Amino acid sequence: MEVVQVLHMNGSGAGDFSYANNSLLQSKVILMTKPIVEEAINNLYCSSFPTNFTIADLGCSSGPNTLMAVSELIKVVEENRQKHNKQPIEYQVLLNDLPGNDFNTIFKSLPNFLEKLKMEIGDHDIGPCLFNGVPGSFYGRLFSSKSVNFIHSSYSLHWLSKVPEGLEGNKRNIYMVDTSPKSVVEAYYKQFQNDFELFLKCRREELVKGGSMVLTLLGRRSQDPTSKECCYIWELLAMALNDMVSEGIIEEEKLESFNIPKYMPSPTEMRIEIEKEGSFVVNRIQVSKMDWNIVYKDNGNKDDNGGYNVAKYMRAVAEPILISHFGEAIIDELFIRYGQIIVDRMAKEKLEFVNLTISLTNINSDREESPPIVEEAINNLYCSSFPTSLAIADLGCSSGPNALMAASELIKAVEIIRQKLKKKPIEYQVLLNDLPGNDFNTIFKSLPNFLQNLRREIGGDVGPCLFTGVPASFYGRLFPKKSVHFVHSSYSLHWLSKVPEGLEENKRNIYMTGNSPRSVVKAYYNQFQKDFSLFLKCRAQELVDGGRMILTLLGRRSQNPASKECSYIWELLGLALNDLVDQGIIEEEKLESFHIPKYMPSPIEIRIEVAKEASFVIDSIKVSQVDWNVSDNNEMNKAKSVDVSLKGSGYNVAKYMRAVAEPILISHFGEEVMDELFIRYREIIADRMAKETTQFFNVTVSLTKPRYMCKNVNVR
The missing domain is CATH 3.40.50.150 (Vaccinia Virus protein VP39)
Known part of the structure; x- marks a missing residue:
């Protein structure tokens, strides 16, 4: 017809x-x-x-x-x-x-x-x-x-x-x-x-x-x-x-x-x-x-x-x-x-x-160069109502030099506009969240110097900045209802709440690979869907109407969840573990019962889950890529004693991965194999980096909780 x-x-x-x-x-x-x-x-x-x-x-x-x-x-x-x-x-x-x-x-x-x-x-x-x-x-x-x-x-x-x-x-x-x-x-x-x-x-x-x-x-x-x-x-x-x-x-x-x-x-x-x-x-x-x-x-x-x-x-x-x-x-x-x-x-x-x-x-339009995504979001949030108190939450803050960086940049962005428009000082509440095992002591001890530096950098009449530690999983409720204005999370949300069920057939792999059974890929995706939906539901209750979120996580451009863009770094760690199994250093049963609780989504997968949950609208999604050995392009690191040879590049990447993965590896394999494991791992990485371009892919998504949600109207 x-x-x-x-x-x-x-x-x-x-x-x-x-x-x-x-x-x-x-x-x-x-x-x-x-x-x-x-x-x-x-x-x-x-x-x-x-x-x-x-x-x-x-x-x-x-x-x-x-x-x-x-x-x-x-x-x-x-x-x-x-x-x-x-x-x-x-x-x-x-x-x-x-x-x-x-x-x-x-x-x-x-x-x-x-x-x-x-x-x-x-x-x-x-x-x-x-x-x-x-x-x-x-x-x-x-x-x-x-x-x-x-x-x-x-x-x-x-x-x-x-x-x-x-x-x-x-x-x-x-x-x-x-x-x-x-x-x-x-x-x-x-x-x-x-x-x-x-x-x-x-x-x-x-x-x-x-x-x-x-x-x-x-x-x-x-x-x-x-x-x-x-x-x-x-x-x-x-x-x-x-x-x-x-x-x-x-x-x-x-x-x-x-x-x-x-x-x-x-x-x-x-x-x-x-x-x-x-x-x-x-x-x-x-x-x-x-x-x-x-x-x-x-x-x-x-x-x-x-x-x-x-x-x-x-x-x-x-x-x-x-x-x-x-x-x-x-x-x-x-x-x-x-x-x-x-x-x-x-x-x-x-x-x-x-x-x-x-x-x-x-x-979708050809725009002039826009401000950085985080700055744009916090500026829009502040200018929509000019609040005199602003609650900022950083989820998965970790502890280290980056723990307070997000809070610092957000406060600076707001203060530039506030002072320009001659608005009243703001009382900031900064909510630092991570799992209970995080080193909150180190963060809290650094606060006096941080605040002193922040006030010096901003200048002018900065209101009080109140910091709170919130030890819990962000896959559950963290804050009172409608108490938070802005949520930030960087390099945390790709971690799942648990290892997916049904991975028994993923023999001698620690993550998805190109040869993983379809059931394994589906199990990982199902766990991501459940976790991300729960994350959105919880944040929807905690954010004020019109509140914003900026989430950055490891992801991929490909529609294949097992593509090299997201799984290769773990596949190489799996190779190192398999070497240790073949040499009798690790038991095969130990390897086959170990899986990384992680999922690196595509922008489309994020869009679908946000749409299904329906509490937020997406303002923008950006995909960026970073070489595995980003320090090669960092002049500051080059000026120090970082080894930037190909062999050293593998060493630097292995060091980063050890900092990220060592606790979960020790809990399963024990501490005694760690040094040998990461020596082998860095050699494998160095070999692959000499032969191919290797990159991480980041997905950054800006979301708003609308002031108008989906309404039902009955006409009789």
């Missing part, structure tokens, strides 16, 4: 089954989502006060709602423009739908629309409003690069670009139902993923820097794609079609070759795809519900025609696609039966549509 050719609303003029006469539900939805649209367009306009403003409405259809969204958008902008005494704006309105849409009717209505709009806005000097029709699928490019300020779409994006492939097993169903084979559900979900990713990629090219989108579509709350809240309306239509097959009115082959090209996602599925694509930040997601027959209830119609009214609405939506497959002759009979079925079900159960509304901002 060529969806582009046949998918459009019923445009039969003013007929009883036309979309124009059966679109009050969509009108209700547009009005219901108005606050989210207003918030998005206010923020967008007031950020730069543009004198040209381009609005695109995707899937505009033709009927009483076509220009409704545009009208509301222009009114909001004009209210702000007049409030701030800004110059008149030249509006360009881009109305998009598939080529089969009735653009003629829209264009004929424009003179009256513009006259009414100017009357509603007032006698103020409203700029020109230029309208364009843009026929084409929004699953492709529609507009010039960086030409659109705001994109709106309502009740369109649940339609797929095509019927998914591989639905042959969905016998006598026209959509997913709870008895559909797993392959059918997967086919629909895969098509949604492909389509929505393409939609986002196209819009990121068309939106200006900081441009916004508000998208409303039919969806579901349930994690089950076959749940009644999204599939039932189509299941009942299939029942009517099956009745006609049983009576010989429709051929069975015709029914079995017909499937609805639609997918109604959950908020989590939306978040995951947005985070994977990476060009947009989610500002808000709202879930709302509407009774199937809300339109007619609100109009005071208390008769029994509710089911027939719903069937009329569905006819206006689905008739063109049904006619293209089954022909026009059976349509009246089909919708009579459909109406009867709906009447029967509505008398027995409460039936609702579920809507998702999502507000997005485009962050």
Whole structure:
């Protein structure tokens, strides 16, 4: 089925089954989502006060709602423009739908629309409003690069670009139902993923820097794609079609070759795809519900025609696609039966549509050189409210020269802005967290000198800096609810809470390698998912609304969790341990029962887990790489007695790895083998570094806990 050719609303003029006469539900939805649209367009306009403003409405259809969204958008902008005494704006309105849409009717209505709009806005000097029709699928490019300020779409994006492939097993169903084979559900979900990713990629090219989108579509709350809240309306239509097959009115082959090209996602599925694509930040997601027959209830119609009214609405939506497959002759009979079925079900159960509304901002743009990611995050946090007290947590602080470095840089960044803006001094609370075995004594003893140096470097009137040690795992609660403004963690979060279960087949490997069984890789990934989800849940409770996190951890660019980018350094340590086993220094059983509790994720894996947990939005993710022997490029270290020969390079890397891994190795193998183990390890490293480029990959992610979380709205 060529969806582009046949998918459009019923445009039969003013007929009883036309979309124009059966679109009050969509009108209700547009009005219901108005606050989210207003918030998005206010923020967008007031950020730069543009004198040209381009609005695109995707899937505009033709009927009483076509220009409704545009009208509301222009009114909001004009209210702000007049409030701030800004110059008149030249509006360009881009109305998009598939080529089969009735653009003629829209264009004929424009003179009256513009006259009414100017009357509603007032006698103020409203700029020109230029309208364009843009026929084409929004699953492709529609507009010039960086030409659109705001994109709106309502009740369109649940339609797929095509019927998914591989639905042959969905016998006598026209959509997913709870008895559909797993392959059918997967086919629909895969098509949604492909389509929505393409939609986002196209819009990121068309939106200006900081441009916004508000998208409303039919969806579901349930994690089950076959749940009644999204599939039932189509299941009942299939029942009517099956009745006609049983009576010989429709051929069975015709029914079995017909499937609805639609997918109604959950908020989590939306978040995951947005985070994977990476060009947009989610500002808000709202879930709302509407009774199937809300339109007619609100109009005071208390008769029994509710089911027939719903069937009329569905006819206006689905008739063109049904006619293209089954022909026009059976349509009246089909919708009579459909109406009867709906009447029967509505008398027995409460039936609702579920809507998702999502507000997005485009962050994919060619920007000037931005400040370092940590500085940018803490600056934005401070400037959003100018707090007089600021709680900063450093998770996995360790003890050593870097233990107080993060706190120092964060305080300096805030103080530069505070003093520049002449704000009141801030009371800082610094929460230093690590596991109970960390050497907190050394940190605490260094504090007097640290504070003295900090005040000398900053100058001016610095408020009190209060330090606290918090000994516990960050895979659990650490701080009181809503008590922390900023969380920092560097080189800690790649450590798991425990060794994953199910690694028995990872013979003589201490971590994942290219030859590890798939079950081993899956076990590591499952443990990462559980741990990272728990980490996010805990921090979501502890951070204030609008609070920020910057997390840096070892990771990888590759989608393969066992790639050399992340596993090679441990694979070489495994080689050294295997040498000791072969020489009888270590027992083989000892080696086979040892595994590193670590996982180095890709940016996409982080995005997916953040989206699934849904408490945070990702502001940015950056991947950086550092040579294993970073000291080779460090002039300070070269000036000292660091051995930077190839042999010495291996020694330096082995020293670093010994500092990191020795405690966990001693706990399993004992202390007596350590010297010999790391002598062999450094020789292996030196040999590999002479033959290939070896690098660590770091992933740094900046997150915000939004002031607006996903809301549920019930409309009765």
